[in-house]
Amino acid sequence: MDQSSADAASPDFHVSILECIPHLRAFARSLTRDREHADDLVQDVIVRALSAADQFTPGTNFKAWVFTILRNHFYNEVRKRRTQPCSIHDPSIPEPSIPATQEASLEYRDFCRAFWKLNDEHREVLILVGANGVSYDEAARICGCAVGTIKSRLSRARTELIGKLSPERVAAASPQASGAAWGGITRSAKSSAVNNRT
């Protein structure tokens, strides 16, 4: 670690890092699909963030800043190792840690399985915007792309994820959704994706 930078970081900076750790872990897990790898990544990011503390602009979004560091570090790592994240058949794809005894748990298990089969870009945009509440603008900055690209990826990710789930599964999850509604929803998502790309 760059000791001088770490020591120079303000108390608020340290607190912000500590508060972000759970979010960093969740984002890292979504990228790596591996618990140990994700935690190693988070450790590296904490050290890097402290070393680069003077590059953070106070008043801007700290979480987006460390997410950007994490994402860049992950993809640099991937490029260096010339490896790809695990394939969709990789047995290391995480299983939700829930007893599959209730219908809701079965729904969730199926959802997770479908989610982990998505490609990297789709997983990350769903986690950033869908689960983490990051705005489109922030997600675009984190991912180094245009806002329209984020919207397009999000729409396609959603369509792909829904497509990996059975209509019965989603219909069971949402009593209002009939099979016809399911078809409409899927078409709407596809239409939205097309619109977003234009």
Added chain:
Amino acid sequence: MTGEKDENAPETARRPGEDKKAEPMMENKTAPASDTIDRWFDAQLGRLYGEVADEPLPRELLDLIEKLKAKRPQG
């Protein structure tokens, strides 16, 4: 860890994005069923995210945090 959670709880669906200002994830051009699916979809995503975020921290990270706290400048 997850067994005690209600996957339909609203706070899980949006966790931790209470400050979210983004538009809905999908343009809502269809029936109310679309909203239902959206909510279900976001709830599953939120649960997936929350599961990891709520996990106990591993020893290595705890050690790192302790070092951070020890070195934290006094404010």
